[in-house]
Amino acid sequence: DGGITQSPKYLFRKExxxxxxxxxxxxxHDAMYWYRQDPGQGLRLIYYSQIVNDFQKGDIAEGYSVxxxxxxxxxxxxxxxxxxxxxxxxxxxxPSGGTFQETQYFGPGTRLLVL
Amino acid sequence: AQSVxxxxxxxxxxxxxxxxxxxxxxxxATPYLFWYVQSPGQGLQLLxxxxxxxxxxxxIKGFEAEFKRSQSSFNLRKPSVHWSDAAEYxxxxxxxxxxxxxxFGTGTRLKVLA
Numbered sequence: 166d167g168g169i170t171q172s173p174k175y176l177f178r179k180e181x182x183x184x185x186x187x188x189x190x191x192x193x194h195d196a197m198y199w200y201r202q203d204p205g206q207g208l209r210l211i212y213y214s215q216i217v218n219d220f221q222k223g224d225i226a227e228g229y230s231v232x233x234x235x236x237x238x239x240x241x242x243x244x245x246x247x248x249x250x251x252x253x254x255x256x257x258x259x260p261s262g263g264t265f266q267e268t269q270y271f272g273p274g275t276r277l278l279v280l
Numbered sequence: 281a282q283s284v285x286x287x288x289x290x291x292x293x294x295x296x297x298x299x300x301x302x303x304x305x306x307x308x309a310t311p312y313l314f315w316y317v318q319s320p321g322q323g324l325q326l327l328x329x330x331x332x333x334x335x336x337x338x339x340i341k342g343f344e345a346e347f348k349r350s351q352s353s354f355n356l357r358k359p360s361v362h363w364s365d366a367a368e369y370x371x372x373x374x375x376x377x378x379x380x381x382x383x384f385g386t387g388t389r390l391k392v393l394a
Contacts, residue, residue: 169323207284207370207384208324221379255323265312265331265374269382271323 167192169272171256176277178243178250186241186275188256196262197239198269201225202253211254214239215262243277251279282307284373286385293361294393301356301388303371312374313354314382315345319367327369330354341365366392 169190178184190197196215200208210223214233228247233239239258243250256272283306293299305311312331316324328339335347345356354371371385 205289205386207372207386208382209384210381213379215379223381257323262380265329265380268326268329269324271325273323274321276321 169256169258169270171254171272171275173275174273176275177280178277179280181245183242183244184277186243186254186256186277188239188241188272190237190239190256190258190270190272192258192260192270193236194258194260194270195236196259197233198257198259198262199223199229199231199239199241200255200257202255202274208255211241213262250277252277282373282375282383284371284383284385286369286371286388288388289386290389290391292391292393295363296360299356299358299361299365299390301369301371301390303354303356303385304352305354305371305373306352307373307375309375311354313345313347314372314374315339315343315354315356316370316372316384317341317367318370318387324370327356361390361392363392363394366390 172187198213199211209225212231214220230242254275257269259267259269285304314329315327318324327343328337330337330347368387368389370387372382
C-alpha cells in the first residue's frame with residue numbers, strides 16, 4: 166500500500182539533545198512537508214521541500230533542521246536550540262507542491278515529549 | 281493578512297442529528313478552501329476542497345461544505361452524524377507566497393453521543 170510512514174510514534178528528548186524524526190513516503194511525490202501541531206492550535210509549517218536536495222523554511226523553522234537526500238525521505242531534526250519542542254509532528258507529501266489542486270497526504274505523526 | 285477562524289472549539293451532537301461546523305476566513309483574493317479530519321493520534325485526511333465553480337462542495341464520508349463569499353465562510357455540514365465521525369476537524373485556506381502554503385484553523389473537536 167502507498168502511503169507515508171513516520172517513526173517513532175513517541176519520542177522522548179532530554180535537555181540539550183538533538184533528536185531526529187523519520188518520514189518516508191512511497192507515493193513518488195516530489196513535495197514533502199513538516200508541520201507542528203500544538204493543543205488548541207492549527208498546524209504550523211516548519212519546513213518544506215519540492216525537490217531533492219532543496220528545502221525551504223516555513224513559518225516556525227527556528228530550532229529545526231531537515232535534509233532531503235532522497236525523494237522518499239525527509240527527516241526532521243529537533244535541535245537543542247528548540248526550547249519548547251513538546252508537540253505532535255506531522256509529515257505530509259503532495260505530488261509536486263505546485264498547485265492547490267493536489268491533495269496533501271499526511272502521515273500518522275510523531276509525538277515528541279521532553280524529559 | 282490571511283487567517284482562518286473556527287469559532288467552536290468543541291461541539292457535541294447526538295448520533296443521527298445534523299451537524300454544522302463553522303469556518304470563517306480572511307483572504308484578499310479568491311480562496312482555496314479545505315476541510316480536513318483528524319482522528320485521535322492520527323494524521324489529517326482531506327474531506328473536501330473548494331477552488332471555484334459550484335459553491336456547494338461534496339466530500340467523502342457524506343460531508344458537504346458551502347462557500348459563501350459574502351460571509352467569508354466555508355461551513356462543513358453533514359445531515360446525519362455517525363458515532364465514527366467523532367474527531368477533530370480543521371478548516372484551511374491555501375494561498376501563494378513564493379510557494380503554495382496553507383493556513384489552518386485551530387480545529388473543532390466533535391463529540392457524538394450515542
